[in-house]
Amino acid sequence: MSSEPAIHPSAAIYTGIVLRFYDFVVLQFSNAFAWCCSTQDVLLPFFREYVGAQAHMDIGVGSGYYLAAAAPNFAEVENLTLVDLAPDALQYAKARLQTAGHKRDIETLTHDIFTPFPKTLDGRFDSASLFYVFHCLPGRLSEKADRVFAQVKTTLKADGLVYGATILGQNHNWIGSRLxxxxNKKGVFSNREDTKEGLEQVLRKHFAEVDDVKVVGKVALFVARKPI
Incomplete structure (x- = not known):
């Protein structure tokens, strides 16, 4: 499936060359030393924990690291859909997941998540993940998260959940401040004013059940259920 949206700078950087270095630069170096939130100890277990029983949608796939590392969790998932604005990232992540042993069909959708999803996805998913998406999107968190959740929740089942992680905007260490x-200057991030409180407020607007947002280092981890 493809809707051929315009590519924002935050997505345009995800070319084949960049994706080959993504795991080291982002998941190993930056998560450990800049954002102070371990990929192995925090983010990967969190990603695995909330994968839905039958249908899951991953939004903002990056290099596909989490998908591939969690491949056993998808063994019984009948429908797995990958969504991203960058076609290279979608193909890279899909191939990586298949190499990791995922045997079922994988759908890919090139899509701007500020816009409505195809009607064929309405009420389809048990779960949707958004890892390191919001801090890349343009605008204030209260506005961009509001627009995204308004679209994503249409794809969830009545008892479906959304979960993810995003880098907050203030009080970073020396490495984090420079990154x-x-x-932010290049337009890859737009998160200087992103806060835990702003995220919680938007979640409660769109979902009936919202877990307390957990902050590890400078990363906010969120879980919300039952779209309103």
Whole structure:
């Protein structure tokens, strides 16, 4: 499936060359030393924990690391759909997941998540994951998360859940501050004013059950159920 949306700078950087270095730069170096939130100890277990029983949608696939590392969790998932604005990322992640042993069909959708999803996805998923998506999107968190959740919740079942992680905007260490300056200046990030409180407020607007947002280092981890 493809809707051929315009590509924002935050998605345009995900070319084949960049994706080959993504795991080291983002998941190993930046998560450990800049954002102070371990990929192995925090983010990967969190990703695995909430995968839905039958149908799951992963939004903002990156290099496909989490998908591939969690491949056993998808063994019984009948429908797995990958969504991203960057076609290279979708193909890279799909191939990586298949190499990791995923045997079932994988759908890919090139899509701008600020816009409505295809009607064929209405009420389809038990779970949807958004890892490191919001801090890449343009605009204030209260506005961009509101627009995204308004679209994503249409794809969830009545008791479905959404979960994910995003980098918050303030009080970073020396390495984090410099990366924040570089990424925000280039348009790769847009998160200087993103806060835990802002995220919680938007979640409660769109979902009946919202877990307390957990902050590890400078990363907010969220889980919400039952779209309103």
């Amino acid at each position: 924040m300056n570089i990424y």
